[in-house]
Amino acid sequence: MAASAKRRLLREFPSALIDDAGCVFIGAGVSMGAGYPSWATLLREIGDELGVRSTDVHDLSALAQWSIQESGGATRVRSVIKEQIGVDHPVPSVLETIARLPTRHIWTTNYDRLIERAFASIRRPLDVVSAASDLALRITPGATRLYKMHGSIDRLDDVVISTDDYELFRKRRGAFLPLLQAHLTSMSMLFVGLSLTDPNIRHVLSLMRESFTEAPPEHFAIVRPPQREDFDTEAEHAARLAQHKLWAKDLRRYGLVAVEIDSYDEVPDLLQEIEREVAAHRVWVSGSWPLDDAGTEAARSYETASRIGREIAKLGRTLVSGSGFLVGPASIAGFLDQMREAGTWDVERRLIARPFPQPFGKGKADKDQWTSLRQELSRLSGVVVFVGGQKPGGVADGVLEEAKLAENAGCFLLPVGATGGAAAQISAGLLGSTLVAKGANAIRPTDQELAALSEPTASPKELARIVSEILKRVGPIKG
Template identity: 30%
Template sequence: MPISHSAFVEMYGKAILSGNAAVFVGAGLSRAAGYPDWAALLAPMQSRCSIPDHHDLPLVAEYITLDPANGGRDALVTHILTAITAVLPVPTPSHQILQKLAIKEIWTTNYDRLLETAIPEAVVIGGEGATHEIASHLRAIIKMHGSVGAVGTWEQQPVITRTDYERYELDHPRTWTVLRSSYMSRTMLFLGFSFSDPNIEILLRLARTLGTASDDRHIAVMKPPNGPTDTDDVRRIHQLRVMDLENSGITVCEIQDHSEIPNLLADLALRTRPPRLFIAGSSNLPDATAEQDEGILGPWCAAVAATLVDESGWEIHSLRGPAGWLTSRDVARTRLKEGNYDPSQIVLHFRGKSAPPDAPPERVGTSIYTDLSREQLVPDVLEDCRALLAIRGGGRTAEEIRWASDRRVAVIPVAASGGAAFEYWEANLAAPPDIGSRRTDKSTWELLNDSDPGIAARAAKKLLEQAMYKTPSAS
């Protein structure tokens, strides 16, 4: 039974956070960048050699090499090189998100340079003699089936024919041994594969020969046949293939369209960010005094702080605006009294290094000073946060909410406090945004506007737990 998107994010996210994740990238990610698929790649040579259509594309390539008059191996390899180098290696959003994920081993059967362009810090392993470098680098891209170089030539000759496939273990014993070891010791994600992809047989061979324990499963993201021309027989074959994978220890996460992959990976990147919360908001009064801020925001900040006190694993970040300061202060006060205060868990960001801010009435958390502008600093901080909590606020808070939304950071507004928080809440009342890769309960969203600060804060805490992936996702 295929797993849900939220279950995938939780399962593979945990593998990344434990340092035990690997990924195997198939042709699907290259097609999204404009590269031809296998059938399109072989089609001109197949037509020239008068080879009928056949589902076994490596066998078609084999037949091309057996026709020296119209094809031959040299002509086929040159044709493939020309087709690949005709497309500029511009990484897709999926490649860019892979760069952000802490995955040490990235395996691929693709010839192009998309992965190394997106992840320039990784060492590229393209031959038998370099496999020993995998363990000595923080990140490695292992190109199993050949690689096009930066100057438009083959750095490693391609694996393309049926003979190449059948002799792979004999001709590449070290690479195959390392792949088997990685498969047995890591949680591997197969991404960009389809059952029509010739390289799917690598996945199937690993699954059938090595298997895996039921509590240590690998994952394949697959698209089922859902087109208007797909027959019941085609759909049934897909179901049987999924069952085959599941029985061999590879669980399947189904997507309805390949365009879903970037969103799936973006949720995964969010899941593996540090558990950080950014607090935004103000009294929304011009030139408000500290006493005015306290009078307007105090009850809401105190209620929120009371729910955050026990979440010692979460970092609380702010620009030391009124809402951020009051909430952080109240959390710190309680933790100090209870003897579990850790200043590193409360971070206050100050802008400008020439004029220090007025000294706060008490020291709280860790202060970080920067000369970045607010427009640079806030997005930079949000890149490493899972959630933004908004308490009242005006135009600047609304802008920070937009910055957070653009980065898929969960925005949780204490709507009853008014201002920008209420405006965002009201705009999303009919269809609350997903939080933590899961749907947001509408009744919980409605409670964010309860006039009782305690009730609104409890609703916010429930959604914060969802944003922090504290609540297990149902598969």
């Protein structure tokens, strides 16, 4: 069951992300993994002051409510939150990966700024919505929206923590609910850091149940069953494990598929697998040819790249391009022609371009910037098709660098050797190599396929057909 749930996650959620229909919900477990306290730890001092152990209280929001009642205000509770949550812990790799995923919507009940800092580190725009009034603000073009539905450390006077806050949520922060319910209706949501004991999560689940009494849409939750080392006694572990199993089954009522892991250390790897599956939908056509060479070889490379662009569009994949001389524009032109002919209107979603700044006159190329762009293109792509790769006076060393970076990133290398230049050199290096050529972990064509793609008499149409067949074989997880 665990393997089946994981496979469903890796098949369906990346597809939802590619279709702009995937969103993420960040729970308390992610913040705890970064060094922030659990709810019970956060309110330990509050409980001690009241003569109650926070670990013995099932409803921790009630503990905050009792403190407010006893002290006559929320100042003490807010001071504890500021002291414990206001510090900056290192951003975990889980959030670094999430910040790179193509999602436009992230929900969280956490107060900290880990998500904001993860996005800032890669200079990706993020609109933070931490109060109901923020929902009326115009969205920044291209930005992901972060819905901090229970408030933020930046606005302590507006956080949800006490029983009153939960009971009056609809009155004070009710504008969040229709949007959350709309996302739960129309999107696939991945819950990361879901906790059985988190009162915030119980609130969200109740909203899901309220929205769908029957046949709820399917979402995913990465959860860790209680482990023996978490408890002092075998009996305590057995009791909590039984409780967890019942809870995991109960999640189905909310449309949640529980993807169980043995350790939180597995979460970064699982999210990186999701990122790789997203990349598997993307095909980078790499290559170049001098514009002042208008001979038959240049024409052959142009037509081949154009036809490959068409095949990528037919397969429903995303085209990635660095817009190199001749080859890049050719693949884009073929890709767009096929999409127009097919009546496809999602060009902005399925074309990723990172043009290389070109020096003119006496200017010199910024090699470091080019390498950085090549690394980004390698990370974004699952397959790299090499066409041509020639510069005035010889083989384009930049295309060779792209091949090396793509190999390091785990991309599938697909050189069309018949187009000459770097593609021919890359093909020769792969032929007979020890790199895996078959199965789920293949990162190169078989020797037979490499030979067919290097056949001098093969037409651009035939070369594009072979590339298409290989792309079908090494595509995203199916079935």
